Amino acid sequence: xxxxxxxxxxxxALRANKMRSVLTILGIVIGVATVVxxxxxxxxxxxxxxxxIQSGGSxxxxxxxxxxxxxxxxxxxxxxxxxxxYSDYQLLERGLKTNITAIVPVYQSSYxxxxxxxxxxxxxxxxxxxxxDVRSFTVAEGRFVSDGDNKSQALVAVLGDTVAHDLFGxxxxxxxxxxxxxxxxxxxxxxxxxxxxxxSPDDNVFVPIETGYKKLFGETALxxxxxxxxxxxxxxxxTNAMDTVSAQATYLLRRxxxxxxxxxxxxxxxxxxxTLSTLNSVTQTLTIFLxxxxxxxLLVGGIGIMxxxxxxxxxxxxxxxxxxxxxxxxxxxxxxxxxxxxxxxVLGGIIGIxxxxxxxxxxxxxxxxxxxxTADAILMAFFFALAIGVFFGLYPAMxxxxxxxxxxxxYE
Amino acid sequence: MIHAEGLTKVYQMxxxxxxxxxxASFTIEKGEMVAIMGPSGxxxxxxxxxxxxxxxxxxxxxxxxxVSVESLDESGLAEVRGRKIGFVFQxxxxxxxxxxxxxxxxxxxxxxxxxxxxxxxxxxxxxRVGLGERTHHAPNELSGGQQQRVAIARAIVNEPTxxxxxxxxxxxxxxxxxxxxxxxxxxxxxxxQTVILVMHDAHVARHTERIIRLSDGxxxxxxxxPNPIQAGAPRxxx
Ligand SMILES: Nc1ncnc2c1ncn2[C@@H]1O[C@H](COP(=O)(O)OP(=O)(O)OP(=O)(O)O)[C@@H](O)[C@H]1O
Ligand SMILES: [Mg+2]
Numbered sequence: 255x256x257x258x259x260x261x262x263x264x265x266x267a268l269r270a271n272k273m274r275s276v277l278t279i280l281g282i283v284i285g286v287a288t289v290v291x292x293x294x295x296x297x298x299x300x301x302x303x304x305x306x307i308q309s310g311g312s313x314x315x316x317x318x319x320x321x322x323x324x325x326x327x328x329x330x331x332x333x334x335x336x337x338x339x340y341s342d343y344q345l346l347e348r349g350l351k352t353n354i355t356a357i358v359p360v361y362q363s364s365y366x367x368x369x370x371x372x373x374x375x376x377x378x379x380x381x382x383x384x385x386x387d388v389r390s391f392t393v394a395e396g397r398f399v400s401d402g403d404n405k406s407q408a409l410v411a412v413l414g415d416t417v418a419h420d421l422f423g424x425x426x427x428x429x430x431x432x433x434x435x436x437x438x439x440x441x442x443x444x445x446x447x448x449x450x451x452x453x454s455p456d457d458n459v460f461v462p463i464e465t466g467y468k469k470l471f472g473e474t475a476l477x478x479x480x481x482x483x484x485x486x487x488x489x490x491x492x493t494n495a496m497d498t499v500s501a502q503a504t505y506l507l508r509r510x511x512x513x514x515x516x517x518x519x520x521x522x523x524x525x526x527x528x529t530l531s532t533l534n535s536v537t538q539t540l541t542i543f544l545x546x547x548x549x550x551x552l553l554v555g556g557i558g559i560m561x562x563x564x565x566x567x568x569x570x571x572x573x574x575x576x577x578x579x580x581x582x583x584x585x586x587x588x589x590x591x592x593x594x595x596x597x598x599x600v601l602g603g604i605i606g607i608x609x610x611x612x613x614x615x616x617x618x619x620x621x622x623x624x625x626x627x628t629a630d631a632i633l634m635a636f637f638f639a640l641a642i643g644v645f646f647g648l649y650p651a652m653x654x655x656x657x658x659x660x661x662x663x664x665y666e
Numbered sequence: 667m668i669h670a671e672g673l674t675k676v677y678q679m680x681x682x683x684x685x686x687x688x689x690a691s692f693t694i695e696k697g698e699m700v701a702i703m704g705p706s707g708x709x710x711x712x713x714x715x716x717x718x719x720x721x722x723x724x725x726x727x728x729x730x731x732x733v734s735v736e737s738l739d740e741s742g743l744a745e746v747r748g749r750k751i752g753f754v755f756q757x758x759x760x761x762x763x764x765x766x767x768x769x770x771x772x773x774x775x776x777x778x779x780x781x782x783x784x785x786x787x788x789x790x791x792x793x794r795v796g797l798g799e800r801t802h803h804a805p806n807e808l809s810g811g812q813q814q815r816v817a818i819a820r821a822i823v824n825e826p827t828x829x830x831x832x833x834x835x836x837x838x839x840x841x842x843x844x845x846x847x848x849x850x851x852x853x854x855x856x857x858x859q860t861v862i863l864v865m866h867d868a869h870v871a872r873h874t875e876r877i878i879r880l881s882d883g884x885x886x887x888x889x890x891x892p893n894p895i896q897a898g899a900p901r902x903x904x
Contacts, residue, residue: 259775259781266764270763572759573761575759576759576772577772577776578720578747579718579753579755579759580747580748580753580772580773580776580820581744581747581748581749581773581776581777581824582744582748583740583744583745583776584740584741584744586744658721659720659721660715660721663720663755663759
């Protein structure tokens with residue numbers, strides 16, 4: 255008997271009980287839709303975070319104090335257990351020679367900024383001129399903080415795109431004077447938006463770091479009477495040299511901090527690759543967790559299908575007897591019922607895929623997350639549904655196939 | 667050729683045993699037309715189901731065209747049911763919500779006949795039983811006699827060598843009953859098929875050439891009927 259024949263018989267049997275068929279596949283539909291939507295949204299989130307990390311430059315080393323993790327679920331809670339100093343920056347600046355494009359220190363803190371009636375808290379970042387190239391910022395209007403500003407400790411500020419809009423509205427901020435923590439700064443530039451990516455300058459206000467230490471940050475920036483920094487950024491000219499530069503920086507800092515070989519470092523050198531792998535391990539855990547939930551719902555859906563198929567076999571005992579009486583073999587009956595279950599589950603799978611894609615697209619359209627729908631995920635969901643049909647259909651089909659024709663015919 | 671030797675069928679009903687068949691022996695040659703008679707519960711349907719390879723005897727031998735049925739496995743039995751035997755059941759057993767045509771095509775589906783050929787042959791079978799115009803009606807849209815005809819069409823569509831019918835006229839009025847008997851006689855005459863019918867009514871049974879009587883699972887008489895009534899001919903005997 256032909257395969258298409260079996261499908262036809264299966265479809266007819268399913269049509270005969272439309273409502274029941276629909277309810278039966280609901281479990282599979284929900285399970286598959288969950289898998290597809292979660293994967294698409296998860297992929298989208300990962301892709302957008304990855305691209306935002308990479309947009310920071312794949313040749314960037316970030317040195318932070320302590321064993322503080324840059325990424326991950328515990329990021330907010332990690333305790334800063336040590337400090338890094340401006341002198342560390344100077345040491346690296348002097349000590350690192352080869353493969354270096356630029357080394358810059360960063361000190362940042364939150365202050366109230368004010369212009370006219372508008373006032374809110376913003377992140378104030380003390381930077382050097384090279385910072386712009388290290389983080390690949392683009393100036394939209396005016397200019398960035400310069401070495402001259404730092405030398406003269408000029409009271410100038412460069413605004414991120416969002417800050418500029420929030421503070422000045424439609425006015426051009428250039429040349430305007432705003433107050434940061436009560437101190438007047440003149441706006442000399444506005445940066446182009448980098449969107450909601452990681453390390454985006456949009457919400458920041460940049461000032462010369464020397465100006466900051468002298469006139470803004472005050473005591474809080476000092477520890478043991480030494481100027482501290484939040485990060486030191488190193489831009490490496492060749493991605494192949496990342497590990498070498500990282501090792502050199504580590505060596506220099508360990509020596510400067512007088513660490514014994516057995517001691518753990520009180521600083522952390524991270525490349526984009528490190529950050530990405532941390533991120534990936536987090537998203538992987540999340541994916542496995544969500545996948546398990548979706549898997550359970552698929553399992554429940556499969557059990558639902560099996561249950562209904564067992565009912566169906568009992569109900570159609572007479573029909574099965576008749577089919578056997580007119581010459582159907584055991585295998586033909588087995589195939590027929592198996593195909594019926596698989597048709598159900600695959601139908602559920604297809605509807606689930608469409609629903610899942612729909613949910614993912616809805617997320618994209620609403621602008622929440624730009625979901626990424628991959629053929630892999632769809633194929634996986636499809637074959638999973640298929641496998642569920644085979645697995646959970648086998649037992650009812652075997653029950654049907656082993657019915658004795660005469661007993662089946664006499665069944666009331 | 668059908669040969670049975672000491673056929674016994676015992677049903678276990680809890681504590682007690684029911685001997686539905688109790689040592690029945692007979693031979694039916696190819697091309698015979700036979701009626702099986704007997705009171706209700708005498709084992710007629712049980713015997714038919716064994717002849718039709720739907721069931722196996724508890725003891726005794728049964729062979730079909732020289733092949734012992736015990737030697738066949740599941741798929742061998744299915745093949746015999748599909749190719750050699752056409753069975754018309756006491757309760758028609760048509761598939762509900764399924765058109766007459768699809769019902770008749772069913773045996774061909776399992777015999778592996780291709781779609782177009784299948785439909786052609788099913789239509790021809792329905793034509794032969796006089797249901798050429800009712801091919802798309804579901805069983806619940808047909809009269810009892812018409813359902814019986816569909817069941818007969820389904821039994822003959824595979825051109826089986828043996829046609830079995832369990833009380834084919836039992837549920838019908840006498841006029842329709844005679845028409846059905848005419849149909850069996852024609853099938854027997856034109857195709858030389860072996861026809862075995864379970865009959866309740868002694869008059870209807872006289873349409874066949876041989877009458878086997880059962881009682882309590884045993885054959886109590888087995889006599890030939892040299893001048894069977896011809897259902898197609900005008901009736902002059904009552
Ligand atoms: N599956 C079964 N289990 C138990 N007993 C059965 C079974 N099938 C038939 N019997 C018994 O076997 C005996 C013969 O049954 P069978 O159906 O062959 O009778 P029958 O001659 O066809 O009767 P009728 O004319 O009423 O159709 C009856 O006593 C019946 O109760
Ligand atoms: Mg009976």
